[in-house]
Amino acid sequence: MSDLLAARSQMAVSLAFHIIFAVIGIAMPVLMVIAERRWQQTRDPVYLDLAKRWARGTAILFAVGAVSGTVLSFELGLLWPRFMELAGPLIGMPFSLEGFAFFTEAIFLGVYLYGWEKVSPRAHLLAGVLVAVSGAASGIFVVIANAWMNTPTGFALVDGALVNVDPIAAMQTPAAFPQALHMTLAAYAATGLGVAGIHALLLLKNRTGAFHRAALTIGLIVGAPAAVLQPISGDVAARYVARRQPAKLAAMEAHYETRADAPLKVGPGIEIPYALSLLAFHDPHAVVQGLDSVPRDEWPNVPLVHLSFNVMVALGIYMAIVGLWAGWLAVRKRDLASRRPFLWAVAIAAPCGFVAIEAGWMVTELGRQPWVIYGVLKTADAVTPMPGLVVPFTAITLLYCGLGAIVAWLLYHQIIRSPQT
Amino acid sequence: MLSLAESLAAIIVVALTGYVLLGGADFGGGIWDLLASGPRKTRQRDLIAHAIGPVWEANHVWLILAIVLLFTCFPRAFARMAIALHIPLTLMLFGIVLRGSAFVFRSYGGGGGRVFAIASLVTPVLLGMCVGAVASGAIGAAAGVQGEGFYALYVAPWLTPFVFAVGLFALTCFAFLAAVYLTVEAPDAELQEDFRQRAILSGVWVLMMAALGLALAPHGNLVEPRMVALTGAAALAGFWALWRRRYRLARVAAAAQVTLILWGWGVAQFPYMLPPDLPIELAAAPRATLRLALIAVIAGAVVLFPSLYYLFKVFKAQSSAPPTTPPHPPR
Numbered sequence: 001m002s003d004l005l006a007a008r009s010q011m012a013v014s015l016a017f018h019i020i021f022a023v024i025g026i027a028m029p030v031l032m033v034i035a036e037r038r039w040q041q042t043r044d045p046v047y048l049d050l051a052k053r054w055a056r057g058t059a060i061l062f063a064v065g066a067v068s069g070t071v072l073s074f075e076l077g078l079l080w081p082r083f084m085e086l087a088g089p090l091i092g093m094p095f096s097l098e099g100f101a102f103f104t105e106a107i108f109l110g111v112y113l114y115g116w117e118k119v120s121p122r123a124h125l126l127a128g129v130l131v132a133v134s135g136a137a138s139g140i141f142v143v144i145a146n147a148w149m150n151t152p153t154g155f156a157l158v159d160g161a162l163v164n165v166d167p168i169a170a171m172q173t174p175a176a177f178p179q180a181l182h183m184t185l186a187a188y189a190a191t192g193l194g195v196a197g198i199h200a201l202l203l204l205k206n207r208t209g210a211f212h213r214a215a216l217t218i219g220l221i222v223g224a225p226a227a228v229l230q231p232i233s234g235d236v237a238a239r240y241v242a243r244r245q246p247a248k249l250a251a252m253e254a255h256y257e258t259r260a261d262a263p264l265k266v267g268p269g270i271e272i273p274y275a276l277s278l279l280a281f282h283d284p285h286a287v288v289q290g291l292d293s294v295p296r297d298e299w300p301n302v303p304l305v306h307l308s309f310n311v312m313v314a315l316g317i318y319m320a321i322v323g324l325w326a327g328w329l330a331v332r333k334r335d336l337a338s339r340r341p342f343l344w345a346v347a348i349a350a351p352c353g354f355v356a357i358e359a360g361w362m363v364t365e366l367g368r369q370p371w372v373i374y375g376v377l378k379t380a381d382a383v384t385p386m387p388g389l390v391v392p393f394t395a396i397t398l399l400y401c402g403l404g405a406i407v408a409w410l411l412y413h414q415i416i417r418s419p420q421t
Numbered sequence: 422m423l424s425l426a427e428s429l430a431a432i433i434v435v436a437l438t439g440y441v442l443l444g445g446a447d448f449g450g451g452i453w454d455l456l457a458s459g460p461r462k463t464r465q466r467d468l469i470a471h472a473i474g475p476v477w478e479a480n481h482v483w484l485i486l487a488i489v490l491l492f493t494c495f496p497r498a499f500a501r502m503a504i505a506l507h508i509p510l511t512l513m514l515f516g517i518v519l520r521g522s523a524f525v526f527r528s529y530g531g532g533g534g535r536v537f538a539i540a541s542l543v544t545p546v547l548l549g550m551c552v553g554a555v556a557s558g559a560i561g562a563a564a565g566v567q568g569e570g571f572y573a574l575y576v577a578p579w580l581t582p583f584v585f586a587v588g589l590f591a592l593t594c595f596a597f598l599a600a601v602y603l604t605v606e607a608p609d610a611e612l613q614e615d616f617r618q619r620a621i622l623s624g625v626w627v628l629m630m631a632a633l634g635l636a637l638a639p640h641g642n643l644v645e646p647r648m649v650a651l652t653g654a655a656a657l658a659g660f661w662a663l664w665r666r667r668y669r670l671a672r673v674a675a676a677a678q679v680t681l682i683l684w685g686w687g688v689a690q691f692p693y694m695l696p697p698d699l700p701i702e703l704a705a706a707p708r709a710t711l712r713l714a715l716i717a718v719i720a721g722a723v724v725l726f727p728s729l730y731y732l733f734k735v736f737k738a739q740s741s742a743p744p745t746t747p748p749h750p751p752r
Contacts, residue, residue: 085496089706107732
């Protein structure tokens with residue numbers, strides 16, 4: 001394994017691991033705040049039990065997210081010192097703001113987790129709201145930094161150095177809005193349907209549990225609207241990619257030949273005429289650049305990006321359908337928890353959001369290759385000169401596998417199991 | 422008057438001070454968990470878990486803030502450190518991950534107390550070693566070393582007796598801080614006495630490690646006489662306060678002592694960021710970035726300090742409250 005591949009693999013493992021915890025850390029506080037609010041309104045102990053169990057889950061996941069996030073902030077330099085040397089002054093701004101948002105999140109999570117008897121009910125709920133808001137803010141700031149790598153702005157490139165640095169312009173990078181919207185919705189959709197799906201499965205085994213019924217409802221309140229909106233934000237994001245990163249779009253769609261009236265490939269040998277032009281530019285006759293417009297040595301890994309993209313889209317559409325189904329049942333005031341086909345559909349959706357998130361990040365990261373800063377710096381030129389990177393890559397992979405197993409075991413035993421009395 | 426770049430360098434030292442005084446003491450708590458002994462062994466451990474639980478994550482963010490400001494404002498220095506200190510920094514990250522995860526796993530009934538304690542012992546040494554390597558001048562000089570093989574570039578800068586001494590010095594400082602803080606937080610006189618003994622003992626260790634570090638120092642520019650005098654005065658005040666059981670005063674003195682040690686390091690190597698050849702001004706990002714970073718820090722501080730005040734007021738105000746463990750699940 002070359003050092004470059006080892007560094008890329010280590011970054012991939014670190015991000016793939018961290019993103020799960022980050023996403024749950026963003027969305028879980030919303031669920032626990034809703035549960036606590038319901039408890040304050042109804043005094044139904046089921047909601048208090050839910051809020052406390054979810055708080056415990058959030059505590060475990062947030063801690064692992066915090067330490068794995070620390071790993072990433074160091075790895076940016078440990079693996080990609082040349083990248084940070086160039087990009088630090090430009091993307092440091094969103095990272096600094098993220099630092100403060102994360103601080104607020106950690107402080108009020110401490111108040112929330114340990115303050116049930118120490119602060120007033122109103123202050124406790126407010127602490128939960130602050131955790132949810134600052135969690136979403138820190139996620140958005142980090143995504144803005146990544147968006148800059150895709151559509152770098154706010155500088156002039158002179159002899160390989162970035163001059164006339166303008167960090168505000170860098171934060172206003174065109175990819176910032178579509179990426180931040182897509183990622184934030186993904187966090188709520190994946191976590192909401194994830195929680196709903198687990199409890200749907202448990203309801204299929206035991207229909208009477210008021211606990212699982214309440215959990216299913218709150219999970220759907222958060223997850224279903226986000227899942228329904230996600231295809232729209234995906235369309236916004238794809239149109240940005242079409243204009244700003246044509247090579248990435250071409251790889252996503254395995255679109256080799258530049259042409260007008262471009263069809264969409266949905267499977268082996270299946271094409272929808274005009275659909276790609278229509279999706280990418282909202283015009284059935286628009287010209288869509290193919291990979292033939294990009295030098296061969298600047299192609300991303302087309303099969304992998306194309307596959308990841310299709311996986312993400314398919315899962316996203318499935319989740320949106322489940323979200324619509326939930327909305328339809330809710331509008332008609334039907335009991336969600338007693339319809340077995342619906343419960344099965346939600347249960348199947350539980351892992352979908354997380355798989356879609358991993359696939360989506362593979363699209364955006366692999367699709368940007370061979371660039372780390374699109375059009376400015378190649379990944380191969382950013383890597384640390386230190387040899388033997390396969391050692392830290394292997395070590396961190398083993399560490400994260402172990403941690404993942406322990407977290408899964410703890411969550412099962414602490415949160416998911418039915419209350420036993 | 423400090424320049425813009427120097428002000429931001431000072432803010433990074435402030436963030437690092439926040440990490441050492443608060444996050445460092447949490448690591449120190451882990452060390453005393455490992456070394457818990459005597460008839461009140463379990464109660465010592467409960468007190469430590471109680472003291473760390475609500476605050477360790479917030480305390481940890483000081484490190485993230487310091488590193489983010491470092492790569493935003495001093496990208497060149499960050500890149501050099503990330504290359505030359507790749508190995509100790511990576512090991513430190515493993516320590517941070519294991520300490521944090523094991524603590525929270527243990528709090529929620531998953532075991533891992535041993536891992537928590539051992540990671541608490543190892544991580545401060547590695548953090549201290551990274552600081553020591555910068556202070557020794559090896560990181561600044563490493564940029565000049567060309568093609569002398571893996572050892573010369575990636576190991577030699579930090580594998581020296583002096584750097585190890587600084588690592589052990591950091592360890593004793595963290596243990597000392599934790600022991601002093603725990604005398605204030607202990608709910609009764611017996612536990613207070615346990616941690617008073619530990620505070621005095623580790624305070625002596627701090628002095629011995631400081632002397633060892635100075636004896637091994639590679640060059641004379643590591644200390645500034647006035648700062649040493651102030652640090653010594655704080656140390657004496659701390660010992661006196663511990664001896665007279667004036668625990669709140671001891672806490673102030675211990676925090677002042679460790680703060681002065683860090684600032685003494687900063688003052689001694691001023692105006693260099695990576696001595697001997699990278700001054701703060703040369704390591705700095707463009708002015709536009711520095712100006713915005715300063716504005717962000719000020720705006721962030723307006724949110725941060727009231728929030729931190731609230732956190733510590735809620736959990737650290739009444740020292741005599743009985744330790745409450747986190748809500749345990751219905752088994």
